[in-house]
Amino acid sequence: xxxxxxxxxxxxxxxxxxxxxxxxxxxxxxxxxxxxxxxxxxxxxxxxxxxxxxxxxxxxxxxxxxxxxxxxxxxxxxxxxxxxxxxxxxxxxxxxxxxxxxxxxxxxxxxxxxxxxxxxxxxxxxxxxxxxxxxxxxxxxxxx
Numbered sequence: 813x814x815x816x817x818x819x820x821x822x823x824x825x826x827x828x829x830x831x832x833x834x835x836x837x838x839x840x841x842x843x844x845x846x847x848x849x850x851x852x853x854x855x856x857x858x859x860x861x862x863x864x865x866x867x868x869x870x871x872x873x874x875x876x877x878x879x880x881x882x883x884x885x886x887x888x889x890x891x892x893x894x895x896x897x898x899x900x901x902x903x904x905x906x907x908x909x910x911x912x913x914x915x916x917x918x919x920x921x922x923x924x925x926x927x928x929x930x931x932x933x934x935x936x937x938x939x940x941x942x943x944x945x946x947x948x949x950x951x952x953x954x955x956x
Contacts, residue, residue, distance in 0.1 A: 815840040815899060815913035816921035817861055819854055821932035832938060834929070836880075838887065838901070845901040845909060846885040853881040855942045858929055861922050862949050864889050868897065869919065926950045 816839055823835035834854035838845045860878045867873045868891050875890040890898035892912050901909040930947045933939075 813840055813911050813913055814917050815897075815911055816917070817858070817925045818921070819858065819925045819929060821928050823849075823851070824854065824929070824932055824936070826936070826938055830938075830940065832933065832940065832943070836925070838899075840911060840913075843909060845887070846880060846883060846903075850880070851882065854929060855933075855940065855946060856881050858922070858926050859942055859946045859949070861887075862926050862946065865897075865919055865922055866949070869915065923950065 817836070818839050819834060819836040821834070824832060825834065826832050831853065832855050833851055835849050835851050836854050836857050837848060837850040839848070857878070857880055864876045864878050867876060868889055871891075875888065877886050877888050879886045884904045886902050888898075888900040888902065890900075892898040895915055897913045897915045897918050899909075899911050899913055900907055901911075926946055927950050930943065930950060933943055
């Protein structure tokens, strides 16, 4: 199944304290999670998905959890096969959705979101240590 990370860069905002937020959610043919247009601390969420996906792809871990930072939502990721990624979307301890995603398509979507988010933040002159870490992950090709 094609599950994608989605984050329109037009939604990016920065608070007076420098916190960068924006819309970020997962989408597949039947649903969205946590919901379409979900607003969160986008750099942290995208970085967490990028790092978790890299660890699963490399075989460092078989399972890991990524938390959305604004709300009680999480995505439990697991290696379903060399080409597939198990995804269990939860609200607290309640499973809302369980899907098996095509790993390459998922990685492509994470890479696209990471690159476009980094590029837009640079265009706006925004910097942060998390943004630098995300940029480094994209630059060194760990998301390939």
